[in-house]
Amino acid sequence: MAKRRKLSAPSPEDLNRMEEEFRRETSAAAAFAPSAAPTAPIAQVAAESAQAAPVTDADTRAEQARNAAAAKTLSDSIAAGLLIHEIPLSQIDPEDMVRDRAALDEEEMNELRRSIGINGLRLPIELYEMSEPEGELKYGILSGYRRFKAVSALFGMTAKPEYQTIKALIRQPGSVPEAFAAMVEENEVRAGLSPFERGRISSIAVQMGVFASTEEAVNAMFASASKAKRSKIRSFALIFEELGDLLAFPETLSEKQGLRLSAALRGGAETALREALGAVVPEDAAQEWQVLEPEIARFEDNARDARKGGRPAKSPAKRRADPANTIRTSSGFTIHREEDTRGYLIRIGGRKVDHEMIDVLMLELQRLLEKP
Known part of the structure; x- marks a missing residue:
């Protein structure tokens, strides 16, 4: 009968030795046969990445997060046009867009410069x-x-470096109509336009092809x-x-004067009003209205007579220039094109037109039409 072997518990030293041998064998098996490794591949990659990553403390991580947020805020601000730039005056063309304000009040400009x-x-x-x-x-x-x-003007008067540039926001309007609307809105809020200036910019926007009609221009800009x-x-x-x-x-x-004048124009008084204005050079606004008012009053009297009854007289058809x-x-000049059986006519109007100007224009046309 075989003698039974008495079992005894391993000592702590034995346990440590066995654990160390197990680790060595496991590492060797993983190196030669990855499929035999007890650790999953994703876990092993994560462990290696964690060991390779630099150890940062909580304060450093918080600062990195703040810097990332600040960089995004800056990028978003630039894209939205919220960042103020210092732009040299020499890089700005103030006349690239037709302005709604026809004239600048010198007293107001002096106050603004001061x-x-x-x-x-x-x-x-x-x-x-x-x-x-x-x-x-x-x-x-x-x-x-x-x-x-x-x-x-301040830079021209003083030549100081601080007036060589100007603080500006760079915006990209979605379209030219939006740009016109933004310009009008800025002047309406800060310094109201005169009724004529509102009508003028509306008409110019149509002539430039920004809007299809005056009604569309007015509805968009106002x-x-x-x-x-x-x-x-x-x-x-x-x-x-x-x-x-x-x-x-x-x-x-004024609004009242403008409404009377526009009513006369709609009623066919254009020719009479243009002849009256072309005959004199008024010294001030009051004298100019004195020229217009009699023709407007004559139109209004005729309109009242037509409302008294009886068979209305047939009014002559009003000749209107084709805006196109x-x-x-x-x-202040008007250039109008007409066509007949003999060809085309170009009519140039305006109080400033004289013989000398026409001579210059004719020479320029000759230069353009000559053979190269």
Whole structure:
């Protein structure tokens, strides 16, 4: 009968030795036969990555998170046009967009220059990147035209370096109509336009092809105005279209005067009004209205007589210029194209037209039509 072997528990030293041998054998098996390794591959990769990653404390990780958030905020601000830049005046073309304000009041500009000279420019202007830059000129003015002019004047008068640049926000309007609307909104809020200036910019926007019609232009650029106000703006747009090249003081027309004048134009008084304006050179707004008022009153008297009854006389058809064939310049000239069986005629109007100017234009046309 075999003698039974007595079992005894291993000592702590034996246990440590066996555990060390097990680890060595496991590592060797994993090296030569990865499928035999007891650790899953994903777990092994995670472990190796954790060992390779630098150990950072909580404060460092918090600072890294703050820096990442600040970088995203900066990127979003640039994209939204919220970052203020210092732009050299020489890179800005103030006339890239036709302005709604026909004239700048010199007294107001002097006050603005004094304010900027004492307090600096508190409110940045708004610029947009020009789609076709011209040399050094890269930006057009969306809003802040008067502030730009004031800073430019200060630089011209003082040559101080702080007036060589101007604080600006760079915005990218979604379309040209939005740019016109933004410009008008800025002037409406900060310094109200005259009724004629509202009508003028509406008509110019149509002539430039920004809007299809005066009604569309007025509705887009003066969207917050009441229906009655938009109707008045359309009336002043008609005044600009029909008499803008002859009126010397149109910005002084009151709403009441403008509505009377536009009603006369709609009723067929255009020829008489143009002849009256072309016969004199008024010294001021009051004298110009004295020229217009008799013709307007004559139209109103005829309109009242027509309402008294009886068979109305047949009014002659009003000859209206086709807007598509007419160009009105911001300097007060009208260029109109006509066509007959013999060819085309170009009619140039405006109080400033004289023989010398026509001679120059004819020579320029000859140069353009000569063989290269």
